[in-house]
Structure formats: structure tokens, C-alpha cells
Amino acid sequence: MDLFYKLSNGTSAALSLIPVLEEQIFRSSVIETVNAGSRIESLFAMPEGENFRIFAILLNPKEHVLLITSMETAGTYQSLTPALPAAHLFEREMAEQYGIVPEGHPNLKAVRFHESYAGKAPWTNEKAPEIGMIDFITMRGEAAHEVAVGPIHAGVIEPGHFRFQCMGEDVYSLEISLGYQHRGIEKMMEGKVSPRTIRMAETAAGDSSIAEATACAAILEALDETVPSAKARRIRAIALELERIANHVGDLGALAGDVAFLPTASFCGRIRGEYLNMTAELCGNRFGRNLVVPGGVKFDLEPARAEKILKWIDRVYPELKNALDLMFDCPTVLDRFENTGAVRRELAKDLGLVGMAGRASGLLIDTRYDLPLNDDPRPKRISLKHCTGEVMARAHVRYREIVTSHEFIIRMLQEELQGEIRSEYNGKIPADKIAVSVVESWRGELCHAVITGTEGTFRRYKITDASFHNWTGLAMALRGEQISNFPICNKSFNLSYCGHDL
């Protein structure tokens, strides 16, 4: 029997085809495969009778396939984290959700502070521990001091708690404790599949609505064996890139604002709105809600509207480039961005950073190339020149992606395409299947995985947002950094709180 079942992106397979390995074999094969160049997309547990089944979904970028394997456990197993740091948050999550104890995990703490789905989390005797109450890593000493930031922040942003251990202005350690945005989306997705299912998935992280909805739609389509039409896929791809541009523009503006560089901050704030409005032109919602439906998209892009968006881009894009060049040409801004918040390549690889942040650390990862979803059209790959993992690199990767996404959107809008926008979707959910889809959201890859129960129901739905992979990267970026540089480091990642908390 093979150690892994190979699955293409956005397809399904019978659950019985997924190997169930011995604990030791599971452990060694996952570790070996990751060390050989694959990365962890998702690691989650599902109750099976008295026991639990742990699934590992890995991505092999060379063969463009997902590798899926599993093991059974009664409640304890040997932790993967010492060998694979990228697994550490997944193992904490499993411990919290099902009370599965990873023995030898170096930092076993609550993730979202919710009540366990089954059993109880190993760190508490209460049903649900008080949120934010964990044993923070502390530092003692004459001049050592602790700074607590959040969960309520000064700006209009999501809640999360940051605990810094400092000596003077220098940060020795940052620990991030989230969970304030936990809504229980995964739990709500289980059970009977309804038209609401995709709408719930869409709200997992509001600024990545299109990416989340596309991932969920791909799963529903895989189970129904529907293939969306070429035109629908193109409209989805355009919307996804518009989402990417809008978020990158907003964040670059916010970065400029954090270093008090006024012109770019003001311009980008306005220009982000232009791109959100283009998305609204596409589907009536600035964040692209309700655009993606199983089987295709809800709204057609007629030549007249494509023309309108093209003209719009022609007007806004030069303004945007001007505002960004102003910032990237300003020596005082560059001085702030360079040599700040570095996550070096090796560390990024070990932590399993994904997406834009991973690319900024010099990792050649992009699921639009590593694992294309039914040959969706995609923009050109960006160059990874000077990607040293600093704030500057993250800012510049965003800039490069803005450029390639623009080229892509313009190319897509210029070519006319005939056809239906919606293939026939019957809503079939066959029993005992597994389906996985991976989409490159603007932050990085997000993975939706589903295991169906009886016909028409989901038994387990697992969402892994890019933020879930990357929050540790932010914590590590702050080590040895000045505490006053935290805001720009944070903004350069701009991770999702609700995407992590689900």
C-alpha cells in the first residue's frame, strides 16, 4: 500500500482510498516528505468511533499534487513539532478541538479558547478556559519588562493579544494569543449541506471573500463532478486578482501611514476604494460577496462592463504607480523598511510560511503554479530578487504582485470569451468522500478540506487560512527587533484574525 494518496487540486476521492498508517510510519513519512520539499497544507483530526483519525494533507509542488495520508490514535501520539515546527499550531488545534495530546510538544497552549468538540483540552479542567489566559513565556531580570497590547487596539482592527518581553526598547520574545474572533465556522459547516454552506465559508476571512468562496465552490464542484465553464473561471480569476490588488494597495498605504509618510498613505487609502468599487461593478459587492457560486459565478461580465473596468484601470493605475513610486523612492521610508522585521529563508521554510510573506522570504511558493486549480488562468510569476524577508521585501513583493495582477486583468478583460457563466450544478454530495481545494488568496494559500458523511452531509470541514501558517512568522520577525517597529512588521504581514480564529 502506498504511503500517500495523490489527489489533484479541487477533486475528490473515496475516503477508503486514503491510507491509514501506523503511528510511526505516519510520522516518519510525513516528516520525510516535508523535508524532501513538500509542505503542510492541513493537519486535522476527525473522530471515528471512540478513536480519532488524523489526516495530513501535504502539497508536493514538483508533481503538482496533494499528498494525503492518515493515522488512527486513541488520544495520544508523539508530537511532530520537534521535527516539523510548521506543524506546531495544527497540533495545538487538534489538542484543543478533540483533546488529542501530542506528546513532547514544546508549547502546548490553547489556540482559540473554545469548548472542546470531544474530550477536553489537556491544559484545562474547565469546559472552556477564559480567553487570553495562557502561560505566557516570560522573562525575568532587573531591566526586563513586559508590554501587553490588545485585545482592544487603537485602530479599527480585529482583536488579538500581543505579549512582548522587552529589555529597554529591544524585544526578546513576542507571543501572540488569538481566539477572540472564534465563531465556530468549521462546526457550522458540518451536517446537511445547504446553499448557506458556501456563504459561511466565504465569511471565514472577509478580506479574502473571493478566495474562500472559490475554495468552497471547488469542493462542492468536485463532489458534484461539475466543471465550471472557462468563462466562469476567468471571472473568478479576475475577481481574485482585484481582491489581491485592493488588499495590497490598502496595506502599502497603511505601511506608509505607520512610518508617517503622508502622501502615499492618503493616496492608497483612496485608490484601494477604487479597486473595491471595481469588484462591486463586477458583482454588486465591494468585497465580492455572492459572486462565486457552485458551478460558476452569479454575474456575467459583458463586453460593455469589461470595457468600463478597463477604462477605470487605465485611469487609476498610473495614479497608483505614482503613489507607490513616491514611497519606494523616498530614502527615509526605505530606511524604515530595510533591515526591519527579517524572517530569513531557512526560518520561513521551517515555520512553513506561505504566500506573499513566504515569497518575500525567498521561498518560491505560489499555489497558482504549484497546484493550479482546473487550469484557471493566472498572472505571471513575480521575480524573487532581493527577497530577504524584511518589511521592505514584503512591501516590494506586494508591489510586484500589483503589477503582474494588473497585466493579467488587462489581458483577461481584452479577450472576449463566449459561453455560459454557470454550469449545471446538481448539489450532489456523495457519501464517504474526501475533497480538497487550495486557492492562492492575497495572503497566501488557503486550503479547504472536507470529508463527507452520509449522502448530502459534511462530516468534517477543515479550513486552513494562510494566516494560520503565518502568525508564527510575525512573532519570530519581532525577535531582536525594536518594539517601536512592531506596527510596520505587523502591517507588512497583515494577517487575518478571523481567518485564524474561524
Next chain:
Amino acid sequence: MNETIYWILWLIASFILCPLLPGIINKVKAFFAGRKGPSIFQLYYDLFKLLKKGSVISNTSGGLLKLAPCVSLAAIAVAALLLPLGIVNSPLSFEGDIIVFFYLLGTARLLTVWGALDTGSSFEGMGASREMQFSALAEAAIFGIIGCIAALTRKCDLTMLPATAFSGSISAVAILLCALAFFIVLLMENCRVPADDPNTHLELTMIHEAMILDYAGPDLALILYGASLKLWLFASFFVILLFPAIQVGLLISSLLFIGGIIATVVAVGIIESCMARYRFIKVPQMLIGAFGLSLISLFFLIFFDGGIK
């Protein structure tokens, strides 16, 4: 007598007009950012709003938190009494008042720092520590500047420099260097970019703003008003450094004076619009740079301009 009445009117005008300065800076910044920006009277509205509000005082604080805004505003207001209006010296001026002037402003800062430490919050502690570190370095530059004024006028008084000081090329260069050094101190002391960012909402990057996070209502109004008065004093001193004392009549001289103040804050606004703030490590370097400039200026005056006679 006439001059004294003029000076009193001017003093009253300073107390009334000083909240305009932050408004002017914000207008300039808005212009550069392509925005409309808030009205230049915004601070008046804010002060009026804050005076009507109540405030919440932290349980961990002793009395200092409550005391600090009043005392620090009082210290700044007393310093304002020593400031000359153009060629008219303050009737309250005395020999060596320039030192009292700067140390009254120092007292105001000391009280703010005490008030900040009194809250027991880590943000305020960080702000206080940064403020003290940077102001210690700024004080060195101020002493250099006082030294230059003493070398030029042979007195330690808060007064305009004689017109003759501007005619000699060496002393004119020295004055310019001094003014530049003082402008850097002005930016730091009034928490402007590139030393600080008055608009930031990010506690971890704040200096002055971090120290006043716990204030609300009338206390905050006193602090905001005090900050604008302090900006007025610093801008006035900058003008005093640059304008020669020539007899042009009271009206023209006071118009020039107020024009100078406005030009100074417009310059602050322009600087704020076209550069990012420095990382903290660079702020001491900038202040030591200011100290260096003032020392060079003093060196010029002593060795090339005849020295202290």
C-alpha cells in the same frame, strides 16, 4: 508705556491664537496629501468639546496624574510671559531669563513624565523613558544655542539679536547654524515628524502621545492647549533667532513676527509631508547633530568673530 500695552495685547493674542498653529500644520499636510483636511479651527472645537466632558482616572494613580496637566500648562504659560514681542522685550524680563524660559518648559515636561509614570501603564512608562532620553539630548543643543546668543549679545537674555550680528558674514553663518539646530530641537520637542508622529494611533511607536494616553476630558484639553502654546513659544523663539532687531515700528514688527511664526509652522508641515519619521535609534543621532551644529556655530563665534569680549 505704549510698548508695555502693546506687549500685553500681544501676550493675550498669543494665548488666544496658539491653537491655530496645529490647525495650520494639518492644513499644509492635507494640501500635500491631496485632501481637504480639517478646518484650521479644529483644535478650538476639540478643546471646547473636551472641556464639556468628564474623565476617568486610573485606580493605580496617586495625585500626580491629576496635577500634571495644570502644573505643566502653568509652567508653559509663565514661560510665555518672558517672551519678547519683536523688538519689545517683555516687561518681566531679567538677566538670564533665557535659562528660566527653557527650564520652565523643562518643568512642564517633568510633570508630564511624572504624571505618565503615575499611571503604572507600560505604554506610558515607555513613552516617559523615551521622552527623557531624547530631551536630555535636546537640552545639550539648547545650551549650545544659548552659548551662541551669549557670544553674540554678551548677555543671557531672551531678546532679539542686534542687527549688527547679521551684517558680519561669520556671525550670520553662525546664526543660521544655530537656527537650524534649534529647528531640529523644535521638531523633537513638539513631537513632530521625523522625531515623533503626532497623528499615530500606535502606542508602541509613540513618545509624547504615549504619556497622555490616560487623560481625557478637561485634563486632555489642558494638555492639548499646553502643547499648542509650547509650539507657539518654540516658533517664536525660532523667529527671534532669525530676525534682526531693527526699528520698523511696532505694527510692522509684530506683523513680521506673526508672519515668521506662521512660516515656521508651514515649514514644519512641509517637512512632515515629504518625509517618513526616523526609527528611534536615529532620533538621538539627529539631536546630537543639532548639538554639533550649535557647537560649530559657537566655535565660529569664538575663534573667528573676536570671541567673548
